[in-house]
Amino acid sequence: MENKKELRNWLDAFGLTHPLVIAGPCSAETEEQVLKIAHELKDTDATVLRAGIWKPRTRPGNFEGVGALGLKWLQKAKEETGMLTTTEVANPTHVDLALKHDIDILWIGARTTVSPFIVQEIADALKGTEKVVLVKNPVNPDLSLWLGAVERLYSSDIKNLGVIHRGFSTYEKTRYRNNPEWQIPIDLQTKFPDLPLILDPSHIAGNRTSIFDLCQTALDLNYDGLMVETHYDPDNAWSDAQQQITPATLVQYMKDLKIRKEISESQEFQTKLQNLRAMIDIADTQLLDVLSRRMKIADEIGKAKKDQNVAILQNQRWNEILGKMILEGEQNGLSEEFILRIFKAIHQESINHQKKVISE
Known part of the structure; x- marks a missing residue:
């Protein structure tokens, strides 16, 4: 990625006066659920509807997603609300299905980023795409792995790239589900300042009470966007119930968050x-x-x-x-x-x- 200027600033195309907001449920559960959440988000600051279709779980037996059927629900939500759509892809088959269903933004999850082999397979499947591709940090605090995944995608002629900071696993007990390790994304942004940086406060927090403060910290650090898990009935969500907020709460958060100036002329x-x-x-x-x-x-x-x-x-x-x-x-x-x-x-x-x- 020596010629970073070739990276397209795809965020400019949205013409937003606020950071990009990606919102929606951790998992697509039913068609009714996806459509209801989409309609509750369509007149908010959220530009992109997210929903996990394939859910890589740490241990077997947990809900692992509805699969390709959920892509049709995202398509319908886009038709009815005009929101862009995004979902996680973890292999070339997921990529092929997501592209066929015209998903606007594809993201690579933390468990996938740790494997250069799988990232390369996904990069090959996406070669030359005009779609936006976002890369979550690896589960372990390894900046080289994160950068390596981005570079593999860039080498496959994918210019609409960005990264998602979702925190890092640690054996030590902390106040977060995944420790933010703020210095790592700062180091990444220092190396590649043109690469849009988005915070996933839901996975860092692991609970809804810390989400607002994490969002504010991200804005204080000049992040370009937020990806917040949102559900109309968070307590009864099929996955990660404790870290999701309602669309109404998201609206209030966006009103209360302070966007800082990059510099003062005073x-x-x-x-x-x-x-x-x-x-x-x-x-x-x-x-x-x-x-x-x-x-x-x-x-x-x-x-x-x-x-x-x-x-x-x-x-x-x-x-x-x-x-x-x-x-x-x-x-x-x-x-x-x-x-x-x-x-x-x-x-x-x-x-x-x-x-x-x-x-x-």
């Missing part, structure tokens, strides 16, 4: 921002100095352990440090999640330093 603002950024630069340098001193102490600890043939990892000491830092962090307005991330990284670097000393 000279006073520019001066203040420049001064604050200078302060950040100084603080960052001080942080590096402190971390460097800490690692030099870790080197000395490594030497002492080597002399006495003592193991590097001391679990009791590590747990004491972590507990103390979490409490002190909270007193200083820092979240437990942030403290855990920072000090686990520091601890790992300390272990690396001690290993190097002991192995010399």
Whole structure:
């Protein structure tokens, strides 16, 4: 993707004055359900109707979608409401059926993005298409896999591309179903600023109570759109009931969300921002100095352990440090999640330093 300018800015064609909104149920359940939701969304900010037709489930026995029959329901919804349609495709057969039913936007799911072989098969099936193709991040926090999937599609002469950030799986318990890892999509956007970036707050949150805040964060970070799972009866949805909201709630969210300006021309603002950024630069340098001193102490600890043939990892000491830092962090307005991330990284670097000393 060296010539990024060849990417078409397909979002401009919609002529929207607000971020793109993709909404609809996690799963297409019945024709009546799809049409009812579509009609409740048609006069809202939602431009695209989404519905899962084929549902890759983590474990067997859960509802896995109605299959190709649901494509006809999406077609009918488009005819009746004028909304564009989108669904997930996970193999070339899905691609062929979706194209035959004139689905406007196809997205590649997180479980598919992790497999370069399957992504390549889908890219070959879509070769040269004018349809918009969106790529969800892989389930694991791997930027290279995400970029690789986009590059495979681009190499198949697919120019209407975009990405969906739906969060990343983690073995650690967090407040989210899938941890957002905001830095990863920021890194992606830095590499390819012309690639539209859409947030899927439903899969990040795993519950409807966090969706609004995630949407606002995305807008604060200049995301281009939102994909929100929407159902007229969320509690009785056949899949992911807890993370869906009603169309009426979506309407209210769009009224309440604040769209930030990318920049302000105010000279006073520019001066203040420049001064604050200078302060950040100084603080960052001080942080590096402190971390460097800490690692030099870790080197000395490594030497002492080597002399006495003592193991590097001391679990009791590590747990004491972590507990103390979490409490002190909270007193200083820092979240437990942030403290855990920072000090686990520091601890790992300390272990690396001690290993190097002991192995010399």
